[in-house]
Amino acid sequence: MIEQLALTNFKAFRSAEIPLAPVTLLTGLNSSGKSSVLQALVLLRQSYDASTLFSADGQSEEQGGFLLNGELLELGTGQDVLHEDFVRMPNLPAPLIRVGFRTSDGRDHGWAALYASEQDVLPLYTASPVPHVESVFNRSFQYLKADRIVPATSYPRSHQQAIARGFLGARGEHTVNYLRHHAQDTMMSAALRHPEARGSTFLDHVVAWMQELCPGVNLEAAEIPGIDSVRLSYGFDGTAGLESSGRRRPTNVGFGLTYALPIVVACLTAGPNSLILLENPEAHLHPRGQSRMAALMAAAAAAGAQLVVETHSDHVLNGLRLAVKKRAIPAADTAVHYFRRQGLRAEIVTPRIHDDGTLSDWPPGFFDEWENSLEQLLD
Numbered sequence: 001m002i003e004q005l006a007l008t009n010f011k012a013f014r015s016a017e018i019p020l021a022p023v024t025l026l027t028g029l030n031s032s033g034k035s036s037v038l039q040a041l042v043l044l045r046q047s048y049d050a051s052t053l054f055s056a057d058g059q060s061e062e063q064g065g066f067l068l069n070g071e072l073l074e075l076g077t078g079q080d081v082l083h084e085d086f087v088r089m090p091n092l093p094a095p096l097i098r099v100g101f102r103t104s105d106g107r108d109h110g111w112a113a114l115y116a117s118e119q120d121v122l123p124l125y126t127a128s129p130v131p132h133v134e135s136v137f138n139r140s141f142q143y144l145k146a147d148r149i150v151p152a153t154s155y156p157r158s159h160q161q162a163i164a165r166g167f168l169g170a171r172g173e174h175t176v177n178y179l180r181h182h183a184q185d186t187m188m189s190a191a192l193r194h195p196e197a198r199g200s201t202f203l204d205h206v207v208a209w210m211q212e213l214c215p216g217v218n219l220e221a222a223e224i225p226g227i228d229s230v231r232l233s234y235g236f237d238g239t240a241g242l243e244s245s246g247r248r249r250p251t252n253v254g255f256g257l258t259y260a261l262p263i264v265v266a267c268l269t270a271g272p273n274s275l276i277l278l279e280n281p282e283a284h285l286h287p288r289g290q291s292r293m294a295a296l297m298a299a300a301a302a303a304g305a306q307l308v309v310e311t312h313s314d315h316v317l318n319g320l321r322l323a324v325k326k327r328a329i330p331a332a333d334t335a336v337h338y339f340r341r342q343g344l345r346a347e348i349v350t351p352r353i354h355d356d357g358t359l360s361d362w363p364p365g366f367f368d369e370w371e372n373s374l375e376q377l378l379d
């Protein structure tokens with residue numbers, strides 16, 4: 001597991017060390033640096049996937065480096081990524097942008113690239129050997145951005161992404177194909193099994209968790225013969241069996257269900273050493289559904305995964321606090337960071353969740369809008 005992320009000169013961070021737990025919530029005002037934390041990890045993954053996460057020895061033709069633009073992320077060029085008020089490095093031709101992490105065995109790993117304003121591959125100056133067992137570089141890595149798939153009549157069918165790599169896509173675009181392929185697999189992890197699931201398959205558990213969002217919903221993912229696409233369909237209330245005329249296309253079902261499906265599937269892929277990075281799992285969900293997503297995250301952590309989750313939802317926060325209170329996850333396995341901007345820099349405050357679900361501290365601006373509004377209403 002990653003215990004701490006260390007960033008230097010990366011976007012909103014001049015120099016920061018950010019503790020990470022099995023479930024970490026990144027909260028705070030818009031544009032305060034939350035997504036940048038996820039992006040730093042994804043940048044390592046994207047560079048690793050492109051085989052560029054090594055420092056060139058000057059002898060070979062090959063160029064290693066941070067790949068700023070790729071399949072997962074489009075960060076721009078060096079000048080977009082270098083923190084505006086960067087830490088200067090004497091004796092170096094250019095400042096370094098560094099992303100590192102400490103794992104639970106106490107080992108530090110880090111990669112530092114030389115800034116080049118117009119380039120989108122920043123040459124690595126120092127590079128740790130890639131620790132292959134670590135979650136950032138594992139097969140079981142998921143990253144879902146805030147901007148995800150919307151209801152559609154079909155979705156891509158990529159063997160390489162969904163099946164060979166087991167990756168749902170940064171927008172969740174491979175989720176339906178992943179679900180089609182793994183529907184009948186046995187759900188192995190006891191922690192992730194939903195008590196109300198109708199059977200023991202992966203699909204049964206996806207359906208049970210989706211029913212937390214929309215009671216009675218049922219779903220099916222199937223191939224569309226002859227073309228490289230798959231389709232998703234919904235049924236409702238049991239009687240609307242999947243073969244019946246009660247089946248609905250995603251486009252005729254509420255937006256939130258399809259939007260949440262990648263989050264549910266990502267959490268249910270959790271296993272030891274997986275890393276699941278989520279932006280706004282609450283998007284388009286009603287309050288209870290948001291809270292249940294936090295219960296699902298706690299279950300994913302109990303299955304051995306590490307989750308880092310950007311959220312604006314008090315229901316997600318409260319759902320996690322409840323999971324702690326109900327002993328679904330130890331308090332020590334959670335971290336909550338509140339990000340705010342101090343001038344150019346991101347500043348981080350870290351209230352702790354106690355065993356009884358209470359919080360050690362409520363910094364101003366941290367999910368206090370209920371109180372603020374109530375005070376004015378009662379005035």
Ligand SMILES: Nc1ncnc2c1ncn2[C@@H]1O[C@H](COP(=O)(O)OP(=O)(O)O)[C@@H](O)[C@H]1O
Pocket residue numbers: 010011012013028029030031032033034035036037079080081082083084085310339341344
């Ligand atoms: N190169 C940079 N130097 C300084 N600040 C930056 C840089 N790039 C982005 N930022 C700042 O980072 C913030 C955006 O960070 P982001 O992680 O997307 O925010 P959030 O996810 O919290 O909304 C903005 O305030 C932006 O000004």
Ligand SMILES: [Mg+2]
Pocket residue numbers: 034035036310
């Ligand atoms: Mg963001």
